[in-house]
Amino acid sequence: MAISIKDVAQRAGVSVATVSRVFSNGPVSPELRERVEKAIAATGYRPNLSARRLRSQHSQTIGLMVADIRSPFFTALSRVVEDEAYRSGMRVILCNTDESTDRETMYLRLMEEERVTGLIWAPTRGSLERLADEDLPFPVVLVDRGGPVGRHDSVVLDNHQATATLVHHLHAIGRSRIVGLFGNTSSTAIDRHLGYLAATASLGLSSEAFFVAPSAEAAEREILKVFSRPDRPDGVIASSNLMLLGVVKAMRRLVLRTPDDVAIAGFDNETWSELVGPGLTVIEQPVGDIGRMAMTLLFDRLKAPKAPARKVMLSGRLIVRGSTAPVTGLVDEPVD
Amino acid sequence: MAISIKDVAQRAGVSVATVSRVFSNGPVSPELRERVEKAIAATGYRPNLSARRLRSQHSQTIGLMVADIRSPFFTALSRVVEDEAYRSGMRVILCNTDESTDRETMYLRLMEEERVTGLIWAPTRGSLERLADEDLPFPVVLVDRGGPVGRHDSVVLDNHQATATLVHHLHAIGRSRIVGLFGNTSSTAIDRHLGYLAATASLGLSSEAFFVAPSAEAAEREILKVFSRPDRPDGVIASSNLMLLGVVKAMRRLVLRTPDDVAIAGFDNETWSELVGPGLTVIEQPVGDIGRMAMTLLFDRLKAPKAPARKVMLSGRLIVRGSTAPVTGLVDEPVD
DNA sequence: AAGCTTCATGTAATCCTTTTCAATGGCTTT
DNA sequence: AAAGCCATTGAAAAGGATTACATGAAGCTT
Incomplete structure (x- = not known):
């Protein structure tokens, strides 16, 4: 005993x-x-924390539910959320949903049983729709994937704007046949697609979008297919880090040069982004700010459960590197 | 209510x-x-899980304590551990220690308060030493960093062997001045250093080792310093993924070509390893096996608390890529 | 000096389950 | 038909903390 x-x-x-x-x-x-x-x-x-939680009715626990912790954005997010949580004496329960609504449902039940203080969640599109009607027995802050401002707080990148920035950038370096590659599970991809459509339209460019599973392999396969056609694009925008890697792999397989033959750009800045190929042009997400803002929204919500829902949009930062350097006949050094 | x-x-x-x-x-x-x-x-x-845990005296919770979840090896490990845990109805508490023994001590106390069923832990060198004498009120499985087989179960890569493999590989492609770059916080680095020393000695090669903080920045700085000397090495072995990236960055800064001027190799295979520079030669760790084995050891230990401690060593796999291609005057394509 | 407030302390109820133990009732056995 | 057994079920204790309430002492007011 x-x-x-x-x-x-x-x-x-x-x-x-x-x-x-x-x-x-x-x-x-x-x-x-x-x-x-x-x-x-x-x-x-x-x-004994169990006894304490039982009696005090405060679990001091928050849930964090993401598709896959190995996805760089979520890795960074989880680190920030955990730091913030531990700082205010809370624990974090991490759940990987693998983009499956079934697993999401299962984990939601677990969150209930844990009596979590709140949940920070990057939901799949399916769950996001259901969330519009349904209420949960704890406050929820959506991250990365927000949808229209509904009954839940959310904090997301300004995806529309960010993608438009990429399109304009590719246009500025002389590309006109820019295709977009988007994930088929998240609302983020939808927003980015809309930004892509708006920007290409406003520039009078053709547009062509592809939706695939959000993995390097699926992206690579799709791009190989697209590029096997006679009318080759001269620019590619990929909607996530992993998919961007898939595009790079496809370019290698096709022995196409970047940026001379095809300029490519995507999302999320990582330690290795500047070292892949001639350096990858990306939109850097302010992951730290996103995570901290999510925690802030959550704590605010606990203080004022009835306050209207808030949707916070943060802007990304364009980091130009070799993969979208203007063609001069010479492969540029990476640029910070 | x-x-x-x-x-x-x-x-x-x-x-x-x-x-x-x-x-x-x-x-x-x-x-x-x-x-x-x-x-x-x-x-x-x-x-109510708190009530259930209190009464049943089973927390159904395991702790996972690593230096930083953003380190690719730990990211992958945490994913495996969580999958295995949830599969057997347990949940995981993740802690980032940032290589600080103070934080380790703090989190150990937290683990006690949570009454964790067991702990999976990649300890710093300082804590590892203390662990040799001290007992903890729950079973512990050390991962990644084991030390000599003591009172705790552990599962690690055969670091000695793996590093020797890298040295022999660099030697086989004609390198003779191979320096080693190791982290200064983990026992892993010590084992790798020993493997490096043994291999260089057996091949009659000179050896020179450097110990720095396990980050890309520290590695880059150290390599810049080393390469500013007149007698330039022609091979570098880095003891971790992040440090390997630092080495690549340093090479870019110095405008040295890989592998022509310097061959480089390191640890951990990632999605992007084949895409950085000419492709990075690495020892791939069987992260999945390591994580599952850790869980197995833990469950075994729960069944037989008095059984003698076990140390499991798993072997890595050498993946040769362009960064260590034999010099032919031509930069090779990446090889799988 | 009586009455009131304030502060530290103890007693006991409470949080929500699991689990022990006793009771019940239906069957089988002899 | 009495005894014994098994399978269900319920009552109540237990698990380890927090907290509402009661108590008593000390200090203050008038």
């Missing part, structure tokens, strides 16, 4: 209430406080 | 014990079981 608060109380010659108050910085005389602290040190007592 | 097991019992016209038995597949007549299940569905009841 482990040491409980009773043992500490007995040893210090006080009631359990006093021991509890020492932990919660309640009113305790310096003398008793010291006796209790000695007893804690002597016994090696550690409070 | 949320719905509790009492409400369900009342609605189904049974005792709370019966409801509990329905959840734990205890002996309940089909008739009552159905009534209870109807009541559960009607009320939307979800068991």
Whole structure:
């Protein structure tokens, strides 16, 4: 049997209430406080968090539900969320949904059973639709994938704007046949597609969009197919980091040069982005800000459960590198 | 007030014990079981995990403590561990220690308070030493960083062997001045250093090792310094993924060609490893196997707490790419 | 000096389950 | 038909903390 608060109380010659108050910085005389602290040190007592949570009805736990922690954006996000959470004395439960609504449903049930204080969630498109009507027994902040401002708070990149920026950039370096490659599971992809359409239209460019599973392999396969046609594009925009890698692989397979034959650009800046090929042009997402803002929205929501839902959009930053350098006959060095 | 097991019992016209038995597949007549299940569905009841844990004394929780989830090896590891855990009805608490022993100590205390079933841990060197004497109130499986087989189970790469493989490979393509770059916080780096020393010695090669913080920036700085000397190495082995990236960056800065001027190789295979420069030669760690083995060791330990500690070593796989292609005057295509 | 407030402390109820133990009722056995 | 057994079921204890409420002492006011 482990040491409980009773043992500490007995040893210090006080009631359990006093021991509890020492932990919660309640009113305790310096003398008793010291006796209790000695007893804690002597016994090696550690409070039982399950008991504490049960009685206090505060789980001090937040859920984080993403498609796959291995996706760089989510990796970075989880790190920020955990830092912020631990800083305010909360724990994080991480769930990988693999873009499956079934798993999302299962994990939502788990979140309920854990009585989480709140949930930070990048939902699939399917769940996002259902969320519009349904209420959950805990506050939710959507990240990365927001949809229209509904009943839940959300914080997302300005995807429309960001994608338009990429299109304009490719246009500025002289590309006119720019295709877009988008994921088929997230609302993010939809927003980026719309931005792509708007920008190509406003520039009077042709547009052609492809939707595939959000993986390097699927992207590579699709691009190989697209580029096997006679009328080759001269620019590609990929809607995620992994898909961008797929595009690069396809270019290698096709022995096409970047940026001379095809300029390519995408999303998310990573340590290795400047080292792949001639350096990859990307929109950098402010992951740190996104994560912190999500936590802020969540805490605000806890304070004011009835306040209207907020949708926060953050802007991305274009980082131009060799993969979209103007063609000069010479492969440029990467640019920061 | 949320719905509790009492409400369900009342609605189904049974005792709370019966409801509990329905959840734990205890002996309940089909008739009552159905009534209870109807009541559960009607009320939307979800068991309270804190209460369950408190009473049953099983937290069904395992801790995972790593330096930084953003480090690719740990990202992959965490994904495997979580999958395995959820599969057997457990949940995971993830902690980032940032290589700080203070944070490790803090999180260890948290693990105690959570009454974790077990801990999977990549400890810093400092903690590893302390672990040799100290016991913890829950079983621990060390991953990635094991030290000598002590009182705790561990599963690690055969780092000695793996590094020797890299040295022999560089030697085979004609390199003789091979320097090693190692992290200064983990035992892994020590093992790799020893493998490096043994291999260079057995081949009659000179050896020179550098120890830096395990980051791309520190690695880049150190390499710039090393290569500013007159007698330039012709091969570099980096002890981690991030450090390998630092080496690549340094090469770019120095305008040295890979592999013509300097051959480079390192650890961990990632999606982008084949796309950086001419493709990076690496030792691929069997992350999946490592994670699953860690879980197996943990579950075995729970069944047999007194059994002697086990140290499992898994072998890495050499993946040769352009960064160590034999010099032919031509930059090779990446090879799988 | 009586009465009131304030503060530290203890007692006991409470949070929600699981689990032990006793009771019930239907069968089988002799 | 009495005894014994098995399978279900319910009542109540237990798990370890927090917290509402009661208590008592000390300090202050008038």
